[in-house]
Amino acid sequence: MGNNLKANSTTFSAKSPGRIKITEAVKELLGEKSYHEITWGEIAKKAEVSEALIYQHFKHKPGLLCGVLEDFMEAYVLELKQELKGVYGALNKLQRVIWAHIQSFNVNRVFAKILLLEIRGYPLFFDSGAYRIIQSYGDILLDIIKEGVYYGEISEDIPPKDIRQIVLGTIEHQCLPRVIFDIEFSTDNLTDMACQTIFNGIMIERGRA
């Protein structure tokens, strides 16, 4: 009983063929319509599994959204960590993270829309594994910023958490209208704009003296 929102039933291996088919189908459907309009029936048909199977993987409808998001973001954070491996310097890392974030929004608009707009309506999300991954992503960002402060790349006048807020806010601000109105954009260009804005505010201006 209770408000258990463990999206995935524990008895099922995370990557059974059925679950993958379902996740894929949900992703597709989220491109066509909003989460609320999607029915088990549609998913089942598109994934070519029974409705009951979906139910065994994602305990209820909120769990479905969270579960799919979780699968998606798990992969994202994993990839990000990989990419950061060969990068040195906090600002370099930061730029890489921003690029990856924007690129992810660009390529994966379905999830971008959900994350930017809809998620606020589903309080259960904030208990989900998906949310925990978001938090771990926030931790990565924060660590990079602290590293930058420590090595003198980033100003120590602004609290690191505020800087993180600036980074995320700027990214969202840049991506939001484009994602919503389905406007094409270049990840590189937007990354440049965002970095300019952000670094301008947080960098220690070395030349100044």
Next chain:
Amino acid sequence: MGNNLKANSTTFSAKSPGRIKITEAVKELLGEKSYHEITWGEIAKKAEVSEALIYQHFKHKPGLLCGVLEDFMEAYVLELKQELKGVYGALNKLQRVIWAHIQSFNVNRVFAKILLLEIRGYPLFFDSGAYRIIQSYGDILLDIIKEGVYYGEISEDIPPKDIRQIVLGTIEHQCLPRVIFDIEFSTDNLTDMACQTIFNGIMIERGRA
């Protein structure tokens, strides 16, 4: 049957007490949840009328949204026309329109959200009376712009329809994130910013010569 989307049954006077109560209730509910999640039952309870009565005023659910939007926008356009009466000069008028538009988004966030985000999902909207009013609003804008071109206030290098697009796009771009994330803003400030952007691009720079 059929694609009949006349939102308001014609047999009923536009402003019967019942209809007002319903419209009001819907507006309130739209503040709490998305259009899709609202049910006749809730509306009926909040408006203290029978479900059947709603049904007599708004033929179906899409019609409901359109009808309420129509009522809202009818009032808006009416008011706008009124306000424009004492204003002379296209740019002055334009500024007034922009202000009114932004103010309307600011004050009436419920409808702002719908118009900015949700409306795209309801193709039937574009056959509705509400849409016709939007168009008449567009006509007003266009007339002002043409007037500006005619009297040399506005550059004739850009087609008036494009200018209108710029005006509306700029307003949306400014309001969108603020409305979505429930950020407070000053109508005056935003109007200034928008006008600066817009006028900068479309005005004939008199002093140049």
Next chain:
Amino acid sequence: MGNNLKANSTTFSAKSPGRIKITEAVKELLGEKSYHEITWGEIAKKAEVSEALIYQHFKHKPGLLCGVLEDFMEAYVLELKQELKGVYGALNKLQRVIWAHIQSFNVNRVFAKILLLEIRGYPLFFDSGAYRIIQSYGDILLDIIKEGVYYGEISEDIPPKDIRQIVLGTIEHQCLPRVIFDIEFSTDNLTDMACQTIFNGIMIERGRA
């Protein structure tokens, strides 16, 4: 929201033809199978109404049982009050009540079974209108007993509430096996036996002196 267990929706008149048909059908079905095994579908078919209509009269399944019970017991208590009108003397009244109670169990075995056995499993019952009627029935009994004590017919050594408990317990004890095992019995005989047991314990033995 909340645990609202008002069995009957307030918008519906208590005795609409639909509701009567439904109540009748449920009663029949309860004769054939246990409450848990009955489905909306069966009821709908037997009552020749739509499933949805049932739902408008009885908000959920627990509500259904309570609602039907309520209808039944309302009639019972009404009838009882009627019958008591011409009777004088507490013991006479008591005997009448006992007879009516046993007779009701005898004739209406379906409800007898539910009341004797199943009701314990449905805690929601105790918030229902049906339960309130039972209580009013208990009040009637108690009044009679108090009257008996007041006029010296019934011993004042036992608290009236305990006497009531004895009365009800004896009735249940007598009826239970017979009802459960579907054994025929004569209401008159059982009433005699019950009264003998009860009166023997509570009466003031006049002759004693």
Next chain:
Amino acid sequence: MGNNLKANSTTFSAKSPGRIKITEAVKELLGEKSYHEITWGEIAKKAEVSEALIYQHFKHKPGLLCGVLEDFMEAYVLELKQELKGVYGALNKLQRVIWAHIQSFNVNRVFAKILLLEIRGYPLFFDSGAYRIIQSYGDILLDIIKEGVYYGEISEDIPPKDIRQIVLGTIEHQCLPRVIFDIEFSTDNLTDMACQTIFNGIMIERGRA
């Protein structure tokens, strides 16, 4: 397919560790809720086995109840036979059987309830191994009675089968209300009462002649 009600698959040893865990879990659950409300899932969780395993031991849900009952009663009859070994004289034996029966109801209320109340609803029970054991129990009783008649301890005026019916009926009548309403009782006392009633009716009154 068909009316195959062999509760236990024959391919499995009667006492595999899995089966014991399942049986135990079912017994526990039957204490908490009625057979109809119990699901494979609950059993599986409580027994810490997979749902599928339950299914291999008990072919279907009716089979589950019967199987568990069978296990229980097999043990009961075994024990009974054991206890009867050192007892001589039909009435002595009878008394022993009655005591064991009542004691079993007393200690094992879960099964008592099922046997006294619910079993009537499951016609399939009467084809089960559990029922066969009950019958063998009946045979034991009958043999004792016949023995009593043969040796002149028990009246030959009543057919032995009727006597058996009296014995069982009396036991049930005494235990039923107590078991249903969860009333504590002493096995010894109830045995005395039952024996008194029974023996009074069936014994040959030696002193008469």
Next chain:
DNA sequence: CATGAATGAGTGTTCATTCAT
């Protein structure tokens, strides 16, 4: 203008059951 009564088609959810391994 307003309502109570009635319904069909669907939704999410559960469960017993099967089968390959």
Next chain:
DNA sequence: TATGAATGAACACTCATTCAT
């Protein structure tokens, strides 16, 4: 012996919609 994966059929419940009054 034991299990994870998969399913069909049902169930309670909701909702938009209709119509006679």
